[in-house]
Amino acid sequence: MNDRTVVLNAKTVNYDGKIDYSKISSEVKIYSETSEDQIIERVQGFNIVITKEMKLDKEIILKFPDSVRMICEAGTGYNNINLEAVQEKGIILCNVPDYSSKRVSHTAIMLMLNLASSVQKQIRMLERNNYDNFRKHLIVDHIELNGKTLGVVGYGHIAKEIIKVAEALGMKILVSTRTSRKDEGKVHFTTTEELFKNSDFISLNCPLNSKTRHMINQETLALMKNTAFVINTARGPLINESDLIQAIDSGIIAGAGLDVQEVEPLDETSPLYTMDKVIITPHIGWKGLETRQRLISLIKENISAFSVGKPINVIR
Ligand SMILES: NC(=O)C1=CN([C@@H]2O[C@H](COP(=O)(O)OP(=O)(O)OC[C@H]3O[C@@H](n4cnc5c(N)ncnc54)[C@H](O)[C@@H]3O)[C@@H](O)[C@H]2O)C=CC1
Ligand SMILES: O=C(O)C(=O)CO
Numbered sequence: 001m002n003d004r005t006v007v008l009n010a011k012t013v014n015y016d017g018k019i020d021y022s023k024i025s026s027e028v029k030i031y032s033e034t035s036e037d038q039i040i041e042r043v044q045g046f047n048i049v050i051t052k053e054m055k056l057d058k059e060i061i062l063k064f065p066d067s068v069r070m071i072c073e074a075g076t077g078y079n080n081i082n083l084e085a086v087q088e089k090g091i092i093l094c095n096v097p098d099y100s101s102k103r104v105s106h107t108a109i110m111l112m113l114n115l116a117s118s119v120q121k122q123i124r125m126l127e128r129n130n131y132d133n134f135r136k137h138l139i140v141d142h143i144e145l146n147g148k149t150l151g152v153v154g155y156g157h158i159a160k161e162i163i164k165v166a167e168a169l170g171m172k173i174l175v176s177t178r179t180s181r182k183d184e185g186k187v188h189f190t191t192t193e194e195l196f197k198n199s200d201f202i203s204l205n206c207p208l209n210s211k212t213r214h215m216i217n218q219e220t221l222a223l224m225k226n227t228a229f230v231i232n233t234a235r236g237p238l239i240n241e242s243d244l245i246q247a248i249d250s251g252i253i254a255g256a257g258l259d260v261q262e263v264e265p266l267d268e269t270s271p272l273y274t275m276d277k278v279i280i281t282p283h284i285g286w287k288g289l290e291t292r293q294r295l296i297s298l299i300k301e302n303i304s305a306f307s308v309g310k311p312i313n314v315i316r
Contacts, residue, residue: 002069002306003027003304003306004027004046005025005029005050006042006043007024007028007050008049008054009032009034009052011032012074013052013296020296021296023300024296025048025303025304029046036055039054039056039060040065043065043067043068046067047068048069048071048303049071050071050299051071051073052075053077053080056080058085061085061091062088068091069092070092070303071093072095073093073095073096075286076098077208077234077235078315083315087316091316092311093315095313099286099294100286100288101158104285105162105164105165108205108233109165111257111258111259112201114257114279115201116144116145118141118142118276120276121140121277145169149198149201150173150174151175151195151202152195153175153195153204153205153215155177158205159203159205162205163175163187173188174188174195176189176190196224198225199224200228202216202229203232204216204232205233205234207235208237208238215238216232216240216243217240221253226251229257230244230255230257231258233260236262239262241270244256248275248277249271255279257279258272258279258280258281259280259283264283266282
């Protein structure tokens with residue numbers, strides 16, 4: 001069995017000590033954290049490398065010893081890993097699809113409901129004022145979601161979960177994805193440009209790659225309604241953050257809900273922290289306990305499949 005496994009940054013998943021990596025394969029070495037200059041030394045002699053959101057660039061992967069036959073990204077997005085180098089080394093790269101789709105969809109819907117009811121603004125007003133003032137002077141926007149249009153970029157696992165809830169809320173659904181498709185039920189497929197023009201909420205649910213990086217920028221923001229909100233639970237660099245901040249500040253769009261940011265953790269000087277029409281969460285979409293337990297059992301399935309010569313969830 002070629003399943004000698006090293007986990008390089010277990011703490012990213014097991015930050016609360018409730019997650020057990022020890023049974024994912026017959027032999028596992030677990031490191032809580034690994035710095036960039038420790039990677040090569042730590043993967044020596046192992047067949048399988050487990051990482052989460054760690055940058056594995058071309059230079060590092062090309063230095064991997066020949067013992068390493070598989071890298072498993074402990075998550076869905078794998079934009080942190082250089083695909084060219086993986087291919088050049090003949091290493092199998094797999095990910096974990098669909099372990100967190102429901103949990104991430106809850107986060108996207110939470111951000112949308114929160115923005116629709118100005119919850120963040122109300123909490124801030126409560127913090128700043130006593131309750132009497134709060135009651136007397138509170139004027140915040142409350143919009144109804146029924147009848148509004150949700151535009152979803154991407155039509156994968158998470159997008160479909162978000163759409164189920166949005167439909168139950170009475171929203172109209174537009175979707176743009178890589179390939180053109182026929183409408184499915186009430187889901188209307190369109191171009192990204194039309195989606196940006198016609199949506200009240202825009203939810204990003206596609207991978208980050210060279211085609212999608214900065215898909216939200218000054219130009220595309222200008223297409224949107226001035227009442228539109230952008231929700232990003234996918235990857236921060238899908239949005240040019242300074243263009244977004246400017247667009248919200250100048251009323252080009254209404255606001256944003258961002259579970260992911262261009263650079264994580266978000267710099268403490270970022271204006272996003274204090275904007276009333278922006279809600280930020282620190283990439284918590286996937287962080288439920290049940291979600292993380294499911295992640296570990298799916299990693300175990302990836303390893304078992306690989307060790308009997310039938311790898312699953314293969315990216316490259
Ligand atoms: N916030 C969080 O904690 C989490 C974030 N994610 C992120 O969410 C992303 C989506 O996850 P899933 O729905 O599970 O992935 P998925 O692979 O099931 O779906 C991705 C969808 O995006 C579409 N797509 C690809 N390129 C596109 C483009 N240029 N324009 C429009 N659509 C495009 C694909 O055709 C597919 O429909 C992941 O790549 C990951 O980056 C995933 C899990 C947790
Ligand atoms: O699984 C993913 O892609 C996430 O973003 C969580 O790490």
